[in-house]
Amino acid sequence: MSKELPKITKVLSEFPFRRAKVPGTLPVERYKDPLGTSFDTEWARKYPIRLLRALLLDNLLRPATKLIASPEVYGLDRVNDLKGPLIFASNHASHLDTPLLLCNLPERFRHRCVVAAGADYFFDRRWKSYLWSGLLGAIPIERNRVNRRSAELSTELIRKGWSLLIFPEGGRTQDGLGQSFKGGVAQLALKSGTPVVPIYLEGTFEILGKNSERIRPGKTRIVFGSPIDPTDKDARNLTKEIEAAVAVLSREVHDNYWDAQLARYQDEHLSLTPKDRGSWIAEWNRSAQAPKRHTSPKWPRYFGSSKKT
Amino acid sequence: MTSRPGFVLEVDRSTPPILMWHGNSYRLERFPKGARILYPPEPQEPIKDPKSAIAQALESPTGDSKPLSALLHKGMRLVIAFDDVSLPLPQMQAPDVRQMVIEAVLEKAAEHGVDDVYLIAALALHRRMTEGELRHALGARVYDAFHPRKRLLQHDAEDPSNLVDLGTTEHGEVVEINKLAAEADLLVYVNINLVSMDGGHKSVATGLASYRSIRHHHNVKTMVHSKSFMDMHNSELHTSNWRMGRHIASQGVKIFQIETTLNTDTFPKPFEFLSKREWEWNLKDRTAFIASSTSLQASPDWISRDIMHKIRSPYKLTGINAGEVEAVHAKTLDKVFSQQLVNVEGQSDILTMGLPFVGPYNVNSIMNPILVYCLALGYFFNMYIGKPLVRPGGVVIISHPNKAEFDPAFHPSYIDFYEQVLTETTDPKEIEKRFEESFANDPWYIHLYRKGNAYHGVHPFYMWYWGAHALDHLGGVIILGGDPKATRRLGFQPASTMMDAIEMAKSVVGPDPSITHLHSPPLVMAKVI
Amino acid sequence: MRSLVIEQNLRRMASAKLLAGTSATASLKWGPLSIKDVDPPGLPNSQWVRVRPLLSGICGSDLATVFASTTRYFEPLVSFPFTPGHEIVGVSLDTGTRVVVESALTCKARDLPLCRFCRDGKDELCESVAAGNIKEGIQIGYCKSTGGGWSQELVAHRSQLWPVDDSLSDEDAVLVEPLACALHSVQSTVLHGTENVAVVGAGTVGLLTLASLAYLFPKLSISVVAKYSSQRAAASRLGATQIVAEDELERSARRLSHSFRKGGWLSGGYDVVFDCVGSSKSLSSSISSVRPGGQVVAVGMPSQVDIDLTPLWHREVSLKGSYAYGVEVLPKERFTHLDLTECLSATEDRDGQVSIRTFDLALCAMKTLRLGWMVSHRYPLENYVDALEKAARAGSHDAIKVVFDLRKSKSVWKGKDDL
Secondary structure, eight states: OTTHHHHHHHHHTSTTTSOOOOOTTOSSOOOOOSOGGGOOOGGGGSHHHHHHHHHHIIIIIHHHHHHHHOEEEEOTHHHHTOOSOOEEEEOOOOTTHHHHHHHHSOHHHHTSEEEEEEHHHHSSSHHHHHHHHHHTOEEEEOSSSOOHHHHHHHHHHHHTTOEEEEOTTSSOOSSSSOOOOOTHHHHHHHHHTOOEEEEEEESHHHHHOTTOSSOOOOOEEEEEOOOBOOTTOOHHHHHHHHHHHHHHHHHHHHSOHHHHHHHHHHOTTOOSSOTTTTSHHHHHHHHHHSOOOOSSOSSSOOTTHHHHO | OOOOOOEEEEOOTTOOOEEEEETTEEEEEOOOTTOEEEEOOOOOOOOSOHHHHHHHHHHSOBSSOOOHHHHOOTTOEEEEEEEOTTSSSSOBSSSOHHHHHHHHHHHHHHHTTOOEEEEEEEOTTSOOOOHHHHHHHHHHHHHHHHTTTTOEEEOOTTOGGGEEEEEEOTTOOEEEEEHHHHTSSEEEEEEEOSSTTSSTTHHHHHHTBOHHHHTTTSSHHHHHTBTTTTSGGGBHHHHHHHHHHHHHHHTTOOEEEEEEEEOOOOOOGGGGGGGSOGGGOOHHHHHHHHHHHHHHHHSOHHHHHHHHTTOOBOOOEEEEEEESHHHHHHHHHHHHHHHHEEEEOSOEEEEEEEOOSOOTTOTTSOOOHHHHHIIIIIIITTOEESSOSEEEEEEEEEEOOOOOOOOTTTOHHHHHIIIIITTTOOOHHHHHHHHHHHHHTOHHHHHHHHHSSOOOTTHHHHHHHHTHHHHHHOSEEEEETOOHHHHHHTTOEEESSHHHHHHHHHHHHOSSOOEEEEOOSSOOEEEEO | OEEEEEOOOHHHHHHHHHHHTTOHHHHHHSSSEEEEEOOOOOOSSTTEEEEEEEEEEOOHHHHHHHTTOSOGGGGGGSOSSBOOOOOEEEEETTTOOEEEEOOBOOTTTTTOOOOHHHHTTOGGGOSOSSOSSSOSOSBTTSOTTTOOSSBSOEEEEGGGEEEOOTTSOHHHHHTHHHHHHHHHHHHTSOOOSSSEEEEEOOSHHHHHHHHHHHHHOTTOEEEEEOOSHHHHHHHHHTTOSEEEOGGGHHHHHHHHTTOOEETTEESSOEEEEEESSOSHHHHHHHHHHEEEEEEEEEOSOOOSOOOOOHHHHHTTOEEEEOOSOOEEEEEGGGGTTSOOTTOSSOEEOTTSEEEEEHHHHHHHHHHHHOGGGGEEEEEOGGGHHHHHHHHHTTTTTTOSEEEEEOTTOGGGOOOTTOO
16 A cells, blocks of 8 residues: 555646646747736626625625724715726725725725736736635736736726726835826726726835735725816826826825815826935835824733833 | 647657547557657637628639529529538537538529429438438428428439439549439539548539449559548549549539538537647646546446537638639638648658547447548548658557447448458458459348448448558558457557557567657648658 | 276266356266276177277267266167267277278168168168167267277277278378268258358368368358357368358358348348257357258257247248268269269269268268368377367367377276287
8 A cells, every 4th residue: 555655646746637747849839828917807707706705805804904904084975976887096005905995995886896906916826816816806907018908808897887996006115105107097097988086095005015024003094086087188197187186185184185185286296206206305204194003012912011111 | 819730749758648539538648758749730710700701602603603693593403412421520510511501502592583402412322311410411491491392312322213324534434423413403512621632523523423433433543542632632532533523514514512611629618628738738628538538438338439429519610612613622622721731840650640439431320440440541641741641661550449349220331341351351452353343232232321321332342442552551550459359350460558559560660760649630631741 | 998988877967967067177077977997898799890999089979978968869879888989990900900980870780681761871860779789879989789989999890890091190080980970961961062051160060061061062152150260270271261250140141142131031141051069049040041941951969959940930941950971872973073983882873873871982082181180189098087178168279179099008908808
């Protein structure tokens, strides 16, 4: 028996029990797994999977994000009455952003929403592709160049009534400061004629920034802006407008509504991206505005630590 | 998605074992390092709207021919002949191309008030089609409209009252074809060109001919000089058929030829992996392979045969041409070659092939040893242009169980051929000389051919002649996994494993042989440079 | 002297029959046959001579007796205890010449006036199987008074002895008796010489029938049903036109006669089928593959069979037996290819009919045919178990004729009459 065993394991470790290796001698284009933008996420939008996802979102992710990020949501009244598919465009600082935003979208959009996710990062492995498309309803989007397939997929989904959550910065910020928006979202909006809802999200960088090694629970703010109608606009201006709208929203929570509105019309280059990026001052300013952290975790307690301070 | 072309894979250490057909089942077979595997091209994109493509082909014919509607007029007799059950293989998913084309032709005829229409299955010496097969090929509408009126006929090569002698060609070949077809005002032939052997003048000159006529090209001499019969320019078989075809045309028979080509999308959903490359098999494919191959091997022959013969291929139309025979056929051939042709460099010492469950002559039936011989040495061996895949004096290794099982209803003469001819000799020339006459004229076979569903008495001989060129060319044939008794009866050697077979072949071709494996089906044709 | 003896012992016969199916060895051990030291048989009168066997064949009917697989039909026609063996080539102790024994015990041997059959030369039908001064027994080898071939000595009537030409080997000679049976079966059937005939079975009887057919009628088309490869080889050596497997007979019959077939019914078929097996299966297939009105000849000894005679009735097939030998009548003009000049008993009548004793014809034929090669295995008497087992499975064990070789047994025998 002991002699047989390795034989069986050997058999099981070979073709056809395992995938066969691609012959290196092939004179033709080598075969690629349908990953990246060619990964088919259709299955994740089938009804049973949607139901499962909705259950997970409402019963697991929502309490979990609440615990970790304690979000304060502003401006829901601006979107609550809207109908039909929308494009939600938000700044991006953390992996937490997607679940957090999904959980806090108005009910109407929450369960019929796909998330644009970087094809190179979220769809580079089979298991990742299945995980993200299944769990969050992610669809693969090419970040840096125009990919017809991914653009077609998103417009088609919007046409079918799906809302889209997208991070126009094209990636998480390195330093917590904003980055300039890419043109993809504007093109999508123009192509599908869908209004874009700007969202300002704050505080997730502190909880799980790009270079953080662990989660530090904290407070976050989510601000929904008024939808921007893309009709009769050109892509470049629309991008700017969305970027500005997000910046206005940030002003709105830090200063007040009126100052923000004023800035909107006075400041030509209203943007989250600071002009003086790289200098310590920008980061100093930002951290001052950030929502306050919990001073110390509730558990585990550092017994006796209060004595020393 | 465009279809990827076929290619030749050279086996190295990391090459996975390769799918090999074995009758009603299949298995994975590891090939020695350096062997070449010939992979077929992927199925071509089908025509998106076959209906309008058919309509267009009928109205804008190829070559020197008027459009179909100009050929139809009230009061004429229209005969539509169509290819029989031997095409395509396996039978295609409904609707069959023949149904689509014939319906289009019939609608045109109805539009022009053509009343007198006959449909004839161009059987040649094949068995009569069963009702189920006719319904499948023509569709229920056509069948129900024509069969009750006795206007859906099957060609009878032994019915002297319905054959007409059109004289002889300049080579003295008797041209005798179906009277109804020959005397019609217009003969429309609806063909399926699955391989490059089909079609052209062969459609009418063979499909609708009598034994007296067919014997002029279906004989050992012609077949030995058809190198290969898949390449009409080097095929004596076709040269003779072309002479006959031209003679038929010169006798005033008006033929409107419709030729169709299909892609090679051979296997339906659960069996998809059979036409995929092994390293592209996903979890589903691999699971399907393991489950299906083990259960097929474990189940009794009749069950596995039944399962496999239930396969209906998702073939799709890739081309249709209509009009004058030769012009149409030239276009058809281009299309067939563009789907099936793969360039191969040089011949090899050994050619291996796994035979599937069906050949042209055992649709819904048993593949008997003679059909195994014919499929391997007749069809697969001849899938080349230029030179055979195997060098002169080389060895062919066939994988098939090759059991001595026969279908007494379809192949009665095969049983006697196997028992009474092959026990005496396997030399095609001697077989032809000593036995053909008595089988061809046996009244019982003729009776069963005409009234039952049997192949003509002479048909097993043609099977044997089909392999004559290969027998002439080869140094030996080994049947891997073949029943020893039946294999020896064919004059071949049985082997139990691939390694054994290769070792046996070495005694013929010498040490360190080069090996080529024909990874087919789907169909692939080699252009050997 | 050493002799194999069969006794009438119902218990032993029953156990032999019971065990025959499972183990031939056990069947022989518990069966009616045993090796014994017995006194040589006495000479009934001065017409009898003592014969010392050289080779003695094992025949199918012997096996049936040994394994008790026959019906009890023969029991009253033999006299127990007897020594089997009726295919004998031996030395006449009277003249010292080599002889073959025509072993049938007919009127002549029994010193009776000839019965009506013997007068007609149909010795095989002789009425006197149980009369005269010797005991019951259809042949030497079934009779208590004469002894038999499977021993070191027997007695035979002078009329039963045929001298053997020196050109024939012992092996050739031992096959003369079975060849005579085969010649008789062929000659007793009406043949014109150009028919399709079939020989079912390619054991000794089948092969000898084939040889006789080919010898007497060279233009016949002869199909032979052979089961084993050695039998196929032997059949083709003996001139079979076609060799078919067991279940192929009906199909070959259909094709050769270009006839129609519907289920088991055949519109044509072989003109004559010689059944040399005698089983239910062989007889049924013979009956269904012969042409309507044709003839099936049972050459091998059949036993109790279970066959459907409907085709026999419907197609008016005649089923005919063929036993032993007598006198053959050959129309001379049809047998010009035969050289019968050396035959001792050949007489020609006015109509050009040559009458010749079958045994004589067999001896002549053997000079042409030389069938000695068919003796494939020889055993001493002591190894009778091996010999009989081999003979019982001859086909599958690549044997044709198995014989007892008594030529070297002199030194073993310590009897008072030692020569």
